Amino acid sequence: MCGSGTTLVEYKLTGRNGIGVDINKNSIMLTRDRLNFSYETIDNSIPKTTQKTYIGDARNLNKIETESIDLIATHPPYANIIPYSKERIEGDLSNVHSIKEFAEEMKDVARECFRVLKPNHFCAILIGDTRRNLHYVPVAFRTLNSFLEVGFILREDIIKHQWQCKSTPYWVKKSMESNFLMIMHEHLFIFRKPAENEKLNKYKESMF
Numbered sequence: 001m002c003g004s005g006t007t008l009v010e011y012k013l014t015g016r017n018g019i020g021v022d023i024n025k026n027s028i029m030l031t032r033d034r035l036n037f038s039y040e041t042i043d044n045s046i047p048k049t050t051q052k053t054y055i056g057d058a059r060n061l062n063k064i065e066t067e068s069i070d071l072i073a074t075h076p077p078y079a080n081i082i083p084y085s086k087e088r089i090e091g092d093l094s095n096v097h098s099i100k101e102f103a104e105e106m107k108d109v110a111r112e113c114f115r116v117l118k119p120n121h122f123c124a125i126l127i128g129d130t131r132r133n134l135h136y137v138p139v140a141f142r143t144l145n146s147f148l149e150v151g152f153i154l155r156e157d158i159i160k161h162q163w164q165c166k167s168t169p170y171w172v173k174k175s176m177e178s179n180f181l182m183i184m185h186e187h188l189f190i191f192r193k194p195a196e197n198e199k200l201n202k203y204k205e206s207m208f
């Protein structure tokens with residue numbers, strides 16, 4: 001779900017090798033284009049990295065070996081709030097309207113993340129909510145549950161404050177006209193895959 005490649009650009013700048021997967025060929029092309037830069041640090045302290053990309057489905061990361069990944073940083077669509085493919089690519093989760101169905105698909109994503117991540121390592125996922133028929137739709141919390149259900153434990157819920165977006169003036173007007181509060185945050189959930197043989201009872205009592 002690497003989109004236009006921001007995460008891989010940051011990996012390159014911070015000396016991490018990366019693998020970017022996206023279901024949309026155009027995203028992968030854009031990501032490759034964005035990665036096409038070179039830079040130097042004054043003291044050469046950032047190692048040269050390899051950024052690999054491929055067109056694939058996050059629900060089936062079959063090109064990635066089990067327990068081979070040190071860190072997952074992903075940014076799924078928020079159900080169908082923003083459709084990322086006009087031509088309705090098969091498997092593009094930004095085409096899924098039903099929140100229940102979206103949470104089920106995200107459970108498959110979570111399962112694959114769990115499989116490829118090394119034990120006792122972190123999986124970060126940025127996700128937000130939406131509003132339909134004036135009511136609040138908790139996309140993020142449904143997704144959080146999907147990740148807990150496959151065995152992750154929640155280490156942090158970091159709130160990313162959203163303001164001054166391109167669409168903000170539209171939503172300010174709309175919220176005043178229809179009397180609802182604007183959604184001005186996203187969640188950056190940081191999950192941890194338990195270590196091998198880790199006793200989980202203390203977490204289970206509070207999370208499940």
Ligand SMILES: C[S@@+](CC[C@H](N)C(=O)[O-])C[C@H]1O[C@@H](n2cnc3c(N)ncnc32)[C@H](O)[C@@H]1O
Pocket residue numbers: 001002003004005006007021022023024027056057058059075076077078084091092093094
């Ligand atoms: C919120 S965007 C990611 C934006 C990204 N952080 C960036 O910097 O541009 C979500 C991405 O998920 C991709 N996507 C949707 N369903 C997918 C799936 N099943 N597997 C992989 N990628 C998927 C979309 O094509 C889109 O590029």
